[in-house]
Amino acid sequence: MEAIVAAQREPNSRLRDIIDTVDCTYETLARDVRRIAAENGEILQTNKSAVSHWVNGNRTPSGRVGQYLAEALSRRAGRTITRTEIGLHAGEGEEPTESDPVLAVTHLGRADVERRRFLAIAAFTTAGVAMPLAHDHEATARMLRARTGTSLVGGEDVDVVRQITVAFSAADERLGGGHGLTTVTAYLADTAAPMLRGRFPSEALRRAAFGAVAELAYLAGWKHHDLGQEGAAQRYYQVGYQLACEADPHGHAAWMMRALAHQALSLKQPHHCVDLVEGALQRGLGHVDGRTEALLHITHARAYAATEENSSAARALLSAEDALLRDDGPQPSYSCVSGPAAGTVASHTARTLTDLADHVGTEQQHRDALTRWDPEKYKRVHALTHADLGDSLAAQARADEAVAAWTQAVVLMEGMTSDRTRKAITSMRSTLAIYQRRKVPGAADLARRAREALA
Known part of the structure; x- marks a missing residue:
C-alpha cells in the first residue's frame, strides 16, 4: 500500500471543489488513480477512504500519488489540472521547465545519470501527448540560433553520434531497455547535446546534427518505455520532437509525433492520438518515402481502432498497405530504427485487428510479422x-x-x-x-x- 503522510488538519477545499466539478465519486477517483499508477509501473491500493482523507486534510498523497491524482482529475476534466490547483505542493521532485530543447535534453540526460528525483517520479500524462500540437517551433528556432557558440562542429562529430545510436539500438533489441541506459544518457548529456551549441560549416550539417541528437533522445525514451518508466519516456520523446523540428520539420518531426502517439496507444490512452497522427501525416506526406508513410498510416489505424472508429481504421490500414508498396527513395535513419517496415506494419495491423476483435486476422498478421524480422537481430x-x-x-x-x-x-x-x-x-x-x-x-x-x- 502506498505511503501516506500526516498533514495539517485543514480540509483541502481546492481538491474537494475540483472533484465536485468533474462530478466523480471518491471510489471512481481512487480507481482512476490506481489505473494511472499501473500505467507508470506502480501498484497501489488507493481506495475511497484514502481520497476522503486527502479531501479532509487528514492525509496528503506521498511519492508520485499526487501526480497520479492530478492526472486522473485532468482526464476527467478534459484539461490539465496541476498539483497546485488541487492544493498539493510540488515539492523537491518538481520537474524543471526549460523551453530550450538543447538545455532540456541535457538536463534529462544528467537527471538519468544522477538519478534525480523529478525524473524518477515523472508520470505519463495525456496532456503531454498533445504537446506537439501547441509547440511554437519558430520561436524555439530563433532562440536556438541566438545561442550558437564558437566551437566548430564537423561531419565526423555527427557520424559518431549516429554510430553510437545504431550500436545501442541493436543491443537494446537483444538485451532490453535496461542495458546501457546510463551510458546512452550520459553521452547524450555530456557530448551529443552540447555539440548543438557549436558552429556548423553548412545548414545541411546543422540539420543533420539536430537529427542525430533527436534520434539518440528517441532511443533514451524508448529504453525508458521498455522499462515501464513511461513518464521519463514521454519527456524524452517530447524533447526529441523539438530537436527533430530543427532538423526536419516535416518527416522527422512527424516521426516523433508518431512516437508520442505510439506510447499512448500502448498504454491504452488514445486521447489526442487521432489528432496527433493526423498532424503527423499533414507534415509528412510528400516529404517521406513510402515505408515511413506506411508506418504513419498504421499508427493512424491503431488510433482509430482504439477510439472505435472502425471504418476509419480500415481505411487507414489500406493506406498503410498502399504506401508500403511504393519504392520511391531511401528510408531515413529515424524510421529505420523501428526495423523492417513490412514487419512493423504487420505487427501493428495485428494490434489494430485485436482492437477490432478479429482474432483470426490478428493471428495471420502476427505470423506474417515473424517472417519479416531477423530472429537474432530483433x-x-x-x-x-x-x-x-x-x-x-x-x-x-x-x-x-x-x-x-x-x-x-x-x-x-x-x-x-x-x-x-x-x-x-x-x-x-x-x-x-x-x-x-x-x-x-x-x-x-x-x-x-x-x-x-x-x-
Whole structure:
C-alpha cells in the first residue's frame, strides 16, 4: 500500500471543489488513480477512504500519488489540472521547465545519470501527448540560433553520434531497455547535446546534427518505455520532437509525433492520438518515402481502432498497405530504427485487428510479422510477437497452440531487462492457470517457467 503522510488538519477545499466539478465519486477517483499508477509501473491500493482523507486534510498523497491524482482529475476534466490547483505542493521532485530543447535534453540526460528525483517520479500524462500540437517551433528556432557558440562542429562529430545510436539500438533489441541506459544518457548529456551549441560549416550539417541528437533522445525514451518508466519516456520523446523540428520539420518531426502517439496507444490512452497522427501525416506526406508513410498510416489505424472508429481504421490500414508498396527513395535513419517496415506494419495491423476483435486476422498478421524480422537481430520483437500470437490463439480456444507460442516467447525473453517482456509473461498467467486445471499439455511446465522468469 502506498505511503501516506500526516498533514495539517485543514480540509483541502481546492481538491474537494475540483472533484465536485468533474462530478466523480471518491471510489471512481481512487480507481482512476490506481489505473494511472499501473500505467507508470506502480501498484497501489488507493481506495475511497484514502481520497476522503486527502479531501479532509487528514492525509496528503506521498511519492508520485499526487501526480497520479492530478492526472486522473485532468482526464476527467478534459484539461490539465496541476498539483497546485488541487492544493498539493510540488515539492523537491518538481520537474524543471526549460523551453530550450538543447538545455532540456541535457538536463534529462544528467537527471538519468544522477538519478534525480523529478525524473524518477515523472508520470505519463495525456496532456503531454498533445504537446506537439501547441509547440511554437519558430520561436524555439530563433532562440536556438541566438545561442550558437564558437566551437566548430564537423561531419565526423555527427557520424559518431549516429554510430553510437545504431550500436545501442541493436543491443537494446537483444538485451532490453535496461542495458546501457546510463551510458546512452550520459553521452547524450555530456557530448551529443552540447555539440548543438557549436558552429556548423553548412545548414545541411546543422540539420543533420539536430537529427542525430533527436534520434539518440528517441532511443533514451524508448529504453525508458521498455522499462515501464513511461513518464521519463514521454519527456524524452517530447524533447526529441523539438530537436527533430530543427532538423526536419516535416518527416522527422512527424516521426516523433508518431512516437508520442505510439506510447499512448500502448498504454491504452488514445486521447489526442487521432489528432496527433493526423498532424503527423499533414507534415509528412510528400516529404517521406513510402515505408515511413506506411508506418504513419498504421499508427493512424491503431488510433482509430482504439477510439472505435472502425471504418476509419480500415481505411487507414489500406493506406498503410498502399504506401508500403511504393519504392520511391531511401528510408531515413529515424524510421529505420523501428526495423523492417513490412514487419512493423504487420505487427501493428495485428494490434489494430485485436482492437477490432478479429482474432483470426490478428493471428495471420502476427505470423506474417515473424517472417519479416531477423530472429537474432530483433530477439525482443520475436519474443513479444510470440506472446501476442499466443494471446490471439487463446482467444480462439486453441489452447495447445497458445501454450506452444507462449513457451517460445518465454524462452526468447531469458536474459532481457525489459518491463514489456515481464508484463507479457504476467498477462498469460491467468489463462495458464485455467489450462493447468484442464491439463493442457505443456501448461504446467510453462507456468513454472513463467514463475521463475518473474521471480
